Amino acid sequence: MSEQHLRASPISATVDFEADGVQHGFLRLPYSRDDSAWGSVMIPITVVKNGEGPTALLTGGNHGDEYEGPIALFDLARTLDLAEVRGRVIIVPAMNYPAFQAETRTSPIDKGNLNRSFPGRPDGTVTQKIADYFQRVLLPLADIVLDFHSGGKTLDFLPFCAAHILPDKAQEAKAFEFVKAFGAPYSMKMLEIDAVGMYDTAAEEMGKVFVTTELGGGGSATARTAAIAKRGVANVLRHAGIIQGEIEAEPTTWLDMPSGDCFAFAEDGGLIEFLVDLGEAVERGTVLARIYPVGRTGVKPFEVRSKMKGLLTARHYPGLIKPGDCCAVVAVPV
Structure with a gap:
């Protein structure tokens, strides 16, 4: 173990992870700043434990502008009945609390x-210290990890639950069982374009069952996507055997992201016009969007074409796009 990881985390929990009962508290991270010399970042956390059983670590707000997860988890922290729990549920609705605020x-x-800061550092920046605490304290406690994501302010997604293709096929199979149980309208075999430093990778390398979501975007949540998140987290807890009851099954369409050809990036900046909406079928070569230069009129727009056949699964959200921005994602129905 590296010297830095022999150091204690500066974060202290006001909850006891081993005590039975319902506890609402904080992960307190000292943060000295201009307006508070001995200040702290106070990350809300709830622990619900009732006897022996598996542990679910439920997280949202890994990125601070994604809201379905925080909505579902703040609600769950308020409503989860101790008598229904067998095992332990650790709820952190807003992991990167400064970004969330x-x-x-x-x-x-x-x-x-x-989500690019793992394994973190106990002596690093505020974000690195949060990552280190999850890496060394919370992830080792977990059997199943559900980390909510959506598109934030710059992307919009078909609502899906996802897991990754893994070298350990038994671990992979368990993860996809939880994806099925979550019951999103779409279920994804997900490809990451940049997996280095991710929470996902940290959990999977520990052998944890890890599932995630992309439930919408645009820097907000809808009644539909929030309901998907609430229903899905309850289904995950039921599938884990932590709470009882029947899984509320919903029809799902399975999708696959088989290669980097799923992604289309803007090579020019400007005003974007999508010619295809989320969920629509496309062919290889289909024009997904036009990007109009905005410095002058009369200039031919740049066309963004699909590199493969499938469904438009994600799209750039704001009306203006920059070179290098992800413009669209196409996935293949399984």
């Missing part, structure tokens, strides 16, 4: 992207 993807303190 600022309504931004990354932390306003250090610009840290929590």
Whole structure:
């Protein structure tokens, strides 16, 4: 183990992870700043434990502008009945709490992207310290990890639950069983374009069952996507045997992201016009969008074409796009 990981985390929990009962508290991270010399970042956490059984670690707000997860988890923390629980549920509705408060993807303190900061450092930036605490304290407690995501302010997704293709096929199979149980309208075999430093990777490398979501976007949540999140987290807890009851099954369409050809990136910036809506079928070569240069009139727009046949699964959200931005994602129905 590296010298840095022999150091204790500066984060202290006001809850006891081993005590039975319902506890609402905080992960307190000292943060000295201009307006509070001995200040702290106070990350809300709930622990519900009732005897022996599996542990579910439920997280949202890994990126601070994604809201279905926080909505579902703040609600669950308020309503989960101790008598219904067998095992332990650890709920952190807003992992990157500074980003969540600022309504931004990354932390306003250090610009840290929590989902690219693992394994973190106990002596690093605020974001690195949060990642380190999850890496060394919370993830080792978990059997199943559900981390909610959506598109934030810059992407919009078909609502799906997802897991990754893994070298350990038994671990992979368990993850996809939980994806099926979640019961989103779409279920994804997901490809990451940048897996280095991700919470997902940290959990999977520990052998944990890890599932995630993309439930919408545009920097807000709808009644439909919030309901999908609430129903899905309850289904995950039922499938884990932590709470009782029948899984509320909904029809799902399975999708696969087989290669990097799923992604289309903008090579020019400007005003974007989508010619295909989310969920519509496309062919290889279909024009997904036009990007109009906005510096002058009369200029031919740049066309963004699909590299494969499938369904439009994600799209850039704001009306203006920059070179290098992800413009669209196409996935293949299984």
